[in-house]
Amino acid sequence: MKNLLIISSTKNSNLELSKDIKKFFDNKEDVNCSIISLEQFDLPLYRPELEEKFKNQSHFPDDIEKVKDFLISSDALIWCSPEYNGGISPILTNVIAWISRATDDWRDGFKDKHSLVCSSSGGNGTNFVKGFTIQLSYLGSIVMDKSIIKTKKKDPEKLEFEGVLDQFYNIIN
Numbered sequence: 001m002k003n004l005l006i007i008s009s010t011k012n013s014n015l016e017l018s019k020d021i022k023k024f025f026d027n028k029e030d031v032n033c034s035i036i037s038l039e040q041f042d043l044p045l046y047r048p049e050l051e052e053k054f055k056n057q058s059h060f061p062d063d064i065e066k067v068k069d070f071l072i073s074s075d076a077l078i079w080c081s082p083e084y085n086g087g088i089s090p091i092l093t094n095v096i097a098w099i100s101r102a103t104d105d106w107r108d109g110f111k112d113k114h115s116l117v118c119s120s121s122g123g124n125g126t127n128f129v130k131g132f133t134i135q136l137s138y139l140g141s142i143v144m145d146k147s148i149i150k151t152k153k154k155d156p157e158k159l160e161f162e163g164v165l166d167q168f169y170n171i172i173n
């Protein structure tokens with residue numbers, strides 16, 4: 001049984017996209033799929049000074065630990081996140097920074113895990129997908145060369161949507 005984690009950065013259209021993706025995997029007996037929405041956690045903005053404070057107290061805040069545990073216990077990752085200003089949204093950048101500091105090795109949450117990058121954005125989300133693919137690869141994740149894109153004007157085509165998810169399912173099994 002593979003633990004597949006869908007991470008939605010925001011709680012609106014990216015969470016809806018996450019739920020649609022989860023429905024696909026709920027039909028697979030050998031995949032245990034769950035969703036987290038980063039907006040449901042209380043994550044402070046990463047600053048070295050704050051990290052130092054947490055280290056002096058010998059623990060990170062509970063919500064950082066919770067997100068870390070979700071990532072560590074997953075076998076594969078699907079990311080649903082909007083493009084902001086031609087790049088990665090601050091909530092996602094922030095969580096990546098915390099996870100890389102809260103784990104024993106900075107790549108522990110991502111290393112050797114297959115990732116699929118998806119986006120519901122105002123436009124086609126290409127800058128986010130490209131930029132985040134580079135970052136995930138740097139963190140040791142194996143990023144699929146296809147993505148699922150929803151825009152304000154257009155939902156993903158059903159055949160394409162299922163085709164990408166079928167391919168990802170075959171890769172992680």
Ligand SMILES: Cc1cc2nc3c(=O)[nH]c(=O)nc-3n(C[C@H](O)[C@H](O)[C@H](O)COP(=O)(O)O)c2cc1C
Pocket residue numbers: 010011012013014015082083084085086087120121122123124125
């Ligand atoms: C600060 C900010 C910057 C944005 N920049 C972009 C952008 O560069 N490209 C784009 O396609 N959409 C951009 N958008 C639109 C979001 O991608 C879009 O509203 C998305 O659907 C939000 O995701 P959500 O519905 O899950 O909250 C931006 C939105 C905000 C708030």
